[in-house]
Amino acid sequence: MSSPLNDVLAGFSRKYRKKAKQVEPLIHKYLDEGMTPAQAVDKALKETDFKAYMTKAVKDAMLSSAVIGAGSYTAGKSTPLDEAWDPSGMTLSEKLHGTSKAMRNHIINTIKEQLKQGAHAMKSARTLYDGYNTTDNVVRKQMLPKYLQDVVNFSRRSDLGKNDVIALQKLVRKARRVVDRLAQNGAPNRALKTSYKELLDAVESCSDKALKRAIRTAVEEKSRYVAERIARTESARAWYQGFLKDTMDDPDVVAYRWVESTRHPTEDICDEYAKVDAYGLGPGIFPKDKAPELPAHPHCLCHYEKVYASEFVDKPELEQEYRIPQLGNEFSYFTHQGERFSTRRVMNSQYHIEVSDSVTLKPKMLHEMENQINESIKLMGIKDLNNFPTFVIGANNDLGGALGVYKPITNVLYINSDTLKRKAFAEYLKESKGAISANRLSTMIHELFHWKDAQEYIKRYGALTDQSRYIKKLCEQDEKKIDQLKAKGYNLYRISVYATRQLIMGRYDEVFTEYRTKILLKG
Known part of the structure; x- marks a missing residue:
């Protein structure tokens, strides 16, 4: 063109x-x-x-x-x-x-x-x-x-x-x-x-x-x-x-389509931009905040076309499932196991979701994240969303390989971005010997159980300021529940490999949380 x-x-x-x-x-x-x-x-x-x-x-x-x-x-x-x-x-x-x-x-x-x-x-x-x-x-x-x-x-x-x-x-x-x-x-x-x-x-x-x-x-x-x-x-x-001045703040324009110039005698990066479907929106279509800058190289005369939300009218499922994440401009910083990383907030989500700069959050992934939260809330019977956690989507390296982590002092729930790649994560759970279930909600539910425990502690004892003291109190309570299960003949070693390791270490809070998650997902 x-x-x-x-x-x-x-x-x-x-x-x-x-x-x-x-x-x-x-x-x-x-x-x-x-x-x-x-x-x-x-x-x-x-x-x-x-x-x-x-x-x-x-x-x-x-x-x-x-x-x-x-x-x-x-x-x-x-x-x-x-x-x-x-x-x-x-x-x-x-x-x-x-x-x-x-x-x-x-x-x-x-x-x-x-x-x-x-x-x-x-x-x-x-x-x-x-x-x-x-x-x-x-x-x-x-x-x-x-x-x-x-x-x-x-x-x-x-x-x-x-x-x-x-x-x-x-x-x-x-x-x-x-x-x-x-x-x-x-x-x-x-x-x-x-x-x-x-x-x-x-x-x-x-x-x-x-x-x-x-x-x-x-x-x-x-x-x-x-x-x-x-x-x-x-x-x-x-x-x-x-073009950016005209479109960046226009809510009707949801993405940009890369239009390749006719002046392309040899294949270059522009051909890749015009063909790639990196965000599930179609070839050459990019969310506004993820679009490659122009010009791509000297003499480049490629340009963008506006992509309007109305273009998805004939594909209602696309509009629902693939809403484009709109990230804020301000950076926040989180630390896990000594590793500090920066994030930006997803501005068009009903929940407070932060995304690591090491993660490319695709529309499908945002949809999966929100669905996991919504389905978990329903399954767990959560009614009160006051003090609901901040969700941080981190890369595998950000989280040291953990699938999920809840930190009660800061009320932050970390989720590994790999758990949001639905097909790949399902295969991982299916093949993993350590997983309690092949259900994709297992990580989210496990961490939200930790969040519920923290909220109950706060209601009973007041502000949560000492994590070691909190974990000790929680283990004392959960050890009694574990003993009751043993007394009934329940085989604790069949909960999961992770639960077995935590049982040996005396982390009864983790064992009981794995047990609750497994029972809930088995119905």
Whole structure:
């Protein structure tokens, strides 16, 4: 699909070509006056005020792009064009300075190379002609191919028109034929002198033509590429900033769809962004806070389309099950077993859920988390949600491999993100010898039993401030219940491998919680 910036960038290219046509004849003029390439280029660029002109052209393109992205002039014009807004940390002025320097060097180096080629060809042709009336061996047949080949190479490598190349090589072939005849009669003749003179004049004429074409190529093509590179890249970035201003706080826009530019001759990261279904929303669709930044690379003209909630009307199950998590901007910090990690809150959940920055919370996972909480509340008969815990979804590394942890002092319930990947977790529970049940709710229910115990303790004894004291009290109570089960002949070692380990360690609170969870899930 064509980029929304095509017209803007076409306008930039027209401005560039207009200014380039002023620069080219001045460079040629100053070279004819005897200036070095660097002096000629610098004077031409200064005289045409090239740098200021290009800076304004780039800024105009960026402002127009920001307005297009934002959908209004008011929002678009607020985009900070002179601030560092990408990982490079460079301002636009700094980037433009580097671009101007690169363009200048492109022009100077191209001219130097052309002058070098032209001078070498002229030297070869002059040596041939000047050596005609001397006793020098330059006109010997075995020496001629080198000089003539230098001229041929010049015609091939120089920036000449097709007709000039043909004409120059025709003269080379004529000179060779004359030299061949010369070798037969052994003496120079008028035809040889004439052919050399024609070749010398042609090289001189073509050198001038080639130089003009080289200047045009350097200014209008090589340097234009550098200028358009920054114009495209920064305009795409400005469009993206404007697009974010227009859509980020719009509740009707729930996601962005990556639209690949038609300018993709080879496969790159953009192809992956356009095809990947990372969040269960469809190929190339990303939650607003998870969308990759634009541009993805220099010259990238891919863009985003808005994805509205109304697009899910024909898929009510998708809208219900795959609500996109909206994460807050503020960070919180939690610690487990000495490991500290940062989180952000899920703003569009009825519960207080924090997500570790090490976890990519997909819509399916958020849905599973809320379903586990809701189903557990119903199964456990929880009526009072006052002082309901803060839920923290952590990565496996955050939690030291634990599936779940409840901390009564802070009233925080940690859940391993792996337990929210429904199919994978079901397989794990099915194969795990240590699990009390293959039911996906086992971890959530186990930890919520711990939460219930803490709430009952608080009601009976007041604020919970000493965890060791609390655990000791809880174990004393639960040991009595465990003894009653033993007295009835209940085999405690069949609860779970985890319960057996905790029984040996005297953690009767964990044993009894495993027992309650197993009984509840077995109905």
